[in-house]
Amino acid sequence: MSWSSLIPATSFMPIQATEIAKEVDLLYAFLIISSLVSFVILIGGMTWFLIKFKRTSLDQKSAYITHNNFAEFLWSFIPLVIMMGIFYWGMVIFEKLRTPPEDIAAEIHVTAEQWAWTYRYANGKEFYSSANDPMIVPAGKATKLILTSKDVIHSFYVPAFRTKQDAVPGKLTQLWFEPKQAGEYIVFCTEYCGTKHSGMMIKIKAIPSEEYAAWYHAEKKGADSPADLGKTLFAQKACASCHSIDGARIVGPTMKGLFGSSRKFADGSQAKADENYLRESILVSSAKIVEGYPPAMPVFQGQLSDEDVANLIEYIKSIK
Amino acid sequence: MSSAHTKTEHGHADHNYLNHGSGIWSWMTTLDHKRIGLMYFATVATLFLIGGFFALGIRLHLAKFGAEPLLDPDTYNKFMTFHGAIMVFMVIIPGIPAFLGNFVLPIQLGAKDVAFPRLNLASYYIFIAGALIAASSMIFNQVDTGWTFYTPYSTAKTSNGVILLVLGAFTMGFSSILTGLNFIVTTHKLRAPGMTMDRIPLMIWALYSTSIIQILATPILAITLLLIGAEKTLGVGIFDPDLGGDPVLFQHFFWFYSHPAVYIMILPAMGVISELITAFSKKTIFGYRAIAYSSVAIAAVSFLVWGHHMFVSGQSTLAGIVFSIITMFVGVPTAIKLFNWISTMYRGTVTFEAPMLFALGFMFLFTIGGLTGVFLASTGMDVHFHDTYFVVAHFHYVMVGGTLMALMGGIYYWFPKMFGRMTSDLGGRISWVLIFTGFNVTFFPQFVLGAMGMPRRYFDYLPEYTNLNQISTVGSWLIGLGFLVGLITIIHGIFKGEKASDNPWGAKTLEWQTSSPPPHENFTTTPTVTAGPYDFR
Ligand code: HEM
Ligand SMILES: [Cu+2]
Numbered sequence: 001m002s003w004s005s006l007i008p009a010t011s012f013m014p015i016q017a018t019e020i021a022k023e024v025d026l027l028y029a030f031l032i033i034s035s036l037v038s039f040v041i042l043i044g045g046m047t048w049f050l051i052k053f054k055r056t057s058l059d060q061k062s063a064y065i066t067h068n069n070f071a072e073f074l075w076s077f078i079p080l081v082i083m084m085g086i087f088y089w090g091m092v093i094f095e096k097l098r099t100p101p102e103d104i105a106a107e108i109h110v111t112a113e114q115w116a117w118t119y120r121y122a123n124g125k126e127f128y129s130s131a132n133d134p135m136i137v138p139a140g141k142a143t144k145l146i147l148t149s150k151d152v153i154h155s156f157y158v159p160a161f162r163t164k165q166d167a168v169p170g171k172l173t174q175l176w177f178e179p180k181q182a183g184e185y186i187v188f189c190t191e192y193c194g195t196k197h198s199g200m201m202i203k204i205k206a207i208p209s210e211e212y213a214a215w216y217h218a219e220k221k222g223a224d225s226p227a228d229l230g231k232t233l234f235a236q237k238a239c240a241s242c243h244s245i246d247g248a249r250i251v252g253p254t255m256k257g258l259f260g261s262s263r264k265f266a267d268g269s270q271a272k273a274d275e276n277y278l279r280e281s282i283l284v285s286s287a288k289i290v291e292g293y294p295p296a297m298p299v300f301q302g303q304l305s306d307e308d309v310a311n312l313i314e315y316i317k318s319i320k
Numbered sequence: 321m322s323s324a325h326t327k328t329e330h331g332h333a334d335h336n337y338l339n340h341g342s343g344i345w346s347w348m349t350t351l352d353h354k355r356i357g358l359m360y361f362a363t364v365a366t367l368f369l370i371g372g373f374f375a376l377g378i379r380l381h382l383a384k385f386g387a388e389p390l391l392d393p394d395t396y397n398k399f400m401t402f403h404g405a406i407m408v409f410m411v412i413i414p415g416i417p418a419f420l421g422n423f424v425l426p427i428q429l430g431a432k433d434v435a436f437p438r439l440n441l442a443s444y445y446i447f448i449a450g451a452l453i454a455a456s457s458m459i460f461n462q463v464d465t466g467w468t469f470y471t472p473y474s475t476a477k478t479s480n481g482v483i484l485l486v487l488g489a490f491t492m493g494f495s496s497i498l499t500g501l502n503f504i505v506t507t508h509k510l511r512a513p514g515m516t517m518d519r520i521p522l523m524i525w526a527l528y529s530t531s532i533i534q535i536l537a538t539p540i541l542a543i544t545l546l547l548i549g550a551e552k553t554l555g556v557g558i559f560d561p562d563l564g565g566d567p568v569l570f571q572h573f574f575w576f577y578s579h580p581a582v583y584i585m586i587l588p589a590m591g592v593i594s595e596l597i598t599a600f601s602k603k604t605i606f607g608y609r610a611i612a613y614s615s616v617a618i619a620a621v622s623f624l625v626w627g628h629h630m631f632v633s634g635q636s637t638l639a640g641i642v643f644s645i646i647t648m649f650v651g652v653p654t655a656i657k658l659f660n661w662i663s664t665m666y667r668g669t670v671t672f673e674a675p676m677l678f679a680l681g682f683m684f685l686f687t688i689g690g691l692t693g694v695f696l697a698s699t700g701m702d703v704h705f706h707d708t709y710f711v712v713a714h715f716h717y718v719m720v721g722g723t724l725m726a727l728m729g730g731i732y733y734w735f736p737k738m739f740g741r742m743t744s745d746l747g748g749r750i751s752w753v754l755i756f757t758g759f760n761v762t763f764f765p766q767f768v769l770g771a772m773g774m775p776r777r778y779f780d781y782l783p784e785y786t787n788l789n790q791i792s793t794v795g796s797w798l799i800g801l802g803f804l805v806g807l808i809t810i811i812h813g814i815f816k817g818e819k820a821s822d823n824p825w826g827a828k829t830l831e832w833q834t835s836s837p838p839p840h841e842n843f844t845t846t847p848t849v850t851a852g853p854y855d856f857r
Binding site: 013024027028035038054065072076079083087089092095097151152153155164170186199 | 470566644658668691702781
């Protein structure tokens with residue numbers, strides 16, 4: 001219970017299934033109130049002037065006022081301050097929405113296509129979405145999704161979590177959430193994607209985390225885990241001839257501890273090795289050359305499918 | 321100088337631009353900016369009816385009256401695309417500048433015509449050509465991408481009609497650029513003696529800022545649209561990831577034009593509102609400089625905020641934050657204008673003829689549209705609202721509630737000057753009541769739908785969204801009825817309206833100092849300007 005629940009408008013928002021949803025709604029309530037106040041000042045003031053200064057006779061004269069510096073300063077400065085406040089408040093929430101916590105209980109690769117979602121768990125469990133096969137996640141724990149698309153841009157939107165992220169072909173984007181309680185939550189596609197755009201709905205089903213663990217380890221639907229498949233590929237594509245997995249320096253950088261480390265590049269720039277970085281480095285290694293290494297790696301663009309790349313990334317992540 | 325001021329000798333008053341040369345050919349080859357303005361009027365009004373037809377179709381479908389859906393998904397998506405593309409590229413963008421702007425800009429400056437009359441006529445035909453090319457995509461190979469043409473959907477997954485639509489928009493872009501160029505040169509070179517830059521009417525400041533955006537931003541759109549065509553026909557691989565391209569790059573290009581474009585739509589409207597509010601308050605505009613410079617400020621900042629359409633596109637968090645803060649800066653000049661208009665009414669003597677009602681309607685709707693813009697500019701909030709009906713409601717409040725209200729107000733205001741006749745004030749007021757009420761009934765519920773989570777561009781939706789959608793549909797019929805009454809009022813005014821005096825509203829700007837309708841060259845003797853544009857002393 002907070003003061004924001006006094007604002008009837010917030011009651012139109014979907015249920016608050018995460019902590020962040022509550023924070024978003026608090027900002028929403030503030031925005032509604034401050035908008036109402038601004039509206040009353042502006043339109044109320046205007047209406048008052050209209051009534052008070054309505055022309056009553058033909059020879060009436062208007063006042064001659066051209067400007068007023070003090071008033072003009074005030075009504076530029078005050079809105080500026082308020083808007084900076086709103087900007088800051090929104091930014092704080094945005095960063096929380098965008099930064100997954102360190103400890104993630106479930107990581108799911110989600111691939112969108114016209115007009116369905118496929119989700120693949122770290123151990124290889126894989127589902128082709130339908131209303132009967134909701135995306136199972138643990139309640140009370142953080143889940144991270146790694147999104148991409150096979151064809152056009154789609155967007156993964158969970159109103160109850162107040163979060164959304166585009167799934168872009170040729171890119172990996174991410175989204176995280178922590179449902180407070182067990183329950184079913186609807187997912188919409190919000191980037192227009194053709195005929196059945198509005199039919200592209202699935203559900204997220206949050207279950208208690210012990211149940212989740214049991215479900216997760218129960219008989220698998222898919223074959224090997226993505227990391228295992230990645231390991232095989234790593235061998236097949238001869239990655240190991242240049243990259244060690246034990247920290248040794250050969251032709252290229254070692255894979256050990258690579259994921260999440262910060263990389264320095266030949267052109268002086270820096271980046272964190274996240275999924276997108278790995279993806280780019282595998283497909284077009286010349287895009288960013290790590291400082292001190294030759295640009296020797298072949299281009300794998302066109303030779304590895306999106307799924308291959310995802311598997312390789314999972315394998316690299318597992319080399320701690 | 322209050323009411324008597326006509327310099328026209330009366331022997332000349334019955335010779336005016338409307339009867340200067342007769343027959344359809346004299347119109348089609350005219351170099352007179354006033355006639356060209358009216359030709360745009362007829363064209364834009366026709367396109368508006370077509371766009372409106374699609375809008376009513378969309379709303380009727382979404383009301384889900386009856387057991388069967390009215391449209392199938394593909395038809396629905398095409399309706400949605402045609403509605404958006406027609407309204408944006410062919411109605412709201414050209415509406416005020418090309419129609420009202422062409423008509424009043426030279427007269428307000430005390431000029432005989434625009435700087436390049438032939439170019440002006442050419443711009444009109446280029447616009448017609450673009451509209452026809454775009455319209456041909458409605459007949460062959462219909463498009464279903466939405467007016468934003470996002471790749472790779474538009475390049476890889478849908479019909480080749482996109483090429484036609486995009487080529488049409490590309491062609492219309494030239495018309496837009498050339499008109500902007502013409503206005504800028506006219507404003508600099510053809511002002512009447514004594515009309516310094518701080519004596520030009522605010523309508524002109526608004527058109528001037530708009531022209532700057534048109535010249536600088538439209539080429540970006542043109543290139544982007546050409547690239548879509550190239551991608552689709554030649555497979556160049558700039559936007560399609562299968563060819564090594566980047567789909568998000570398209571969004572950057574697209575919004576780099578289309579965000580400033582929303583100001584191409586609203587700045588001229590703000591110009592009209594500035595004229596209407598002083599004229600019907602009979603009072604000097606408050607803060608002339610603040611309004612003039614805030615137009616230029618909006619034009620400048622509008623180039624730096626495109627990324628606020630892409631907070632969840634996969635662009636970096638930092639980029640999102642930077643775009644958010646810059647977007648907030650646009651809110652300030654917008655707020656300044658609202659405060660100035662309201663202060664203009666303070667201690668004025670206000671009357672409420674139809675044009676003023678539309679101006680007041682603009683204030684009401686635009687304020688709601690602007691305030692909800694702040695919700696969307698706030699990153700943490702926009703993640704929830706992006707691509708939902710909240711955004712649909714927001715941009716209809718600003719674009720339709722703002723621009724179209726101003727356009728209607730402007731038509732009723734300058735009508736006596738255009739045709740030498742008055743429209744029925746009662747007709748204007750009835751159409752206003754219907755449009756204003758209908759508008760709120762249609763679009764306010766969409767804010768709530770957005771908050772509830774209903775995404776935009778949906779053919780079908782969850783049962784809990786039904787009631788609000790039905791209310792919205794009923795509202796759309798009220799709007800339709802309102803425009804019908806408006807159309808009848810205008811047509812009646814053209815043929816049967818009371819004869820108008822030269823300055824029926826007692827306004828101060830130069831167009832009211834010549835006869836109604838003006839002679840072919842606007843003034844019989846070149847006016848000399850000795851004071852600011854709104855000197856209601
Ligand atoms: C001045 C008049 C305005 C016009 C004509 C206008 C028009 C529009 C349009 C057409 C869109 C939707 C584009 C689309 O996706 O189809 C939009 C979205 C947006 N507007 Fe405005 N707007 C105006 C004022 C404002 C103001 C004052 C702000 C902020 C202070 C603002 C912030 C936004 C934001 C952040 C979005 C993106 C929302 C999203 O897609 O999630 N707008 N606007
Ligand atoms: Cu989709």
